[in-house]
Amino acid sequence: MMLSDVMEDYLKAIYQLQRGTEDRIKTSEIAEELEVTSPTVTSMLDKLEERGLVDREKYRGVTLTDEGETVALEVVRHHRLLEAYLTEHLDYDWSEVHAEADRLEHHxxxxxxxxxADALGEPEVDPHGSPIPSPELEPPDRPEGEPVSEFEEGETVVVEEVADRDPEILSYLADHGVEPGVELEILEVAPFGMVTARSSGADDPVSLPDHVAHHVRVAQPAQLEQ
Structure with missing residues (x-):
């Protein structure tokens, strides 16, 4: 099935929005994710529905069909493998690779x-900790981490994944040692959303404003051992 780059972008966006929820994805959510208007989304969803790639219910939103999910998983696999290759073999910073992978993933x-994949040793995650779908295009089978802002003062957590879209946030996190695999001790959670934490091996704490903390997904060490 020949699909345009834009169609694949929509399927990937719906797949990512579906993570951690069984709810249907609303037109407004897709519009915000892709930075387009709701009428533009509606027009594209008409095309994707005609091709059997999404299932729509009026006023309730969409989900991917099995075929739509397979396409999305292939694009996601391409994207995350490219991010890993760019960082490991071409010396890209992890804050630079998302835009490059976006341009290359369709081609x-x-x-x-x-x-x-072979050159990388078939990695399970990309540089940001996001799971890479298998060569058989099966959905990654691992528990979802939670935003660091969901945890309480005094708890210790391990960074599992950080969102890859905002270069400034990624640079800020890297400068403060907040990367996948790093242990964080939650020192303070302010009422307005600011999280103060100390990463393992760091002397000074790091402040994570709400819009940054939302992009850092973590798990407790005991969860990772299960």
Missing amino acids: ISEDFEARV
């Missing part, structure tokens, strides 16, 4: 994808 062959 690599399956042979190229396989060679990249």
Whole structure:
């Protein structure tokens, strides 16, 4: 099935919005994710529904069909493998790779994808900790981390994943040692959303404003051992 880059972008966006929820995805959520208008989303959803890639219910939103999910998983796999390759072999900073991978993900062959995966040793996650779908395009099978702002003062958590879209946030986190695999001690959670934490090996605490903390997903060490 030949799809345009834009169609694949929509399927990927719906897949990512579906993470951690069983609810249908609303038109307004897709519009915000892709930074387009709601009428533009509605027009594209008409096309995707005609091709059997999404299931729509009036006033309730959409979900991916099995075929739509397979397409989305392939695009996500391409994207995350490319991010890993760019950081590990081409010396890109992790704050730079999202935009590059966005441009390349639609245009690599399956042979190229396989060679990249082999060169990387078939990684399970990308540089930001996001799980990479398997070569069989199965959804990643691992528990969802929670935003660091959901935890309480005195708790210790491990960073699992950080959102990859905002270069400034990624640079800020890297400068303060907040990366996947790093242990954080929650020192304070202010009423207005500011989280103050200390990363393992750091002398000074790091302040995570609400809009930054929302992008940092963590789990308690005991959860990771299960």
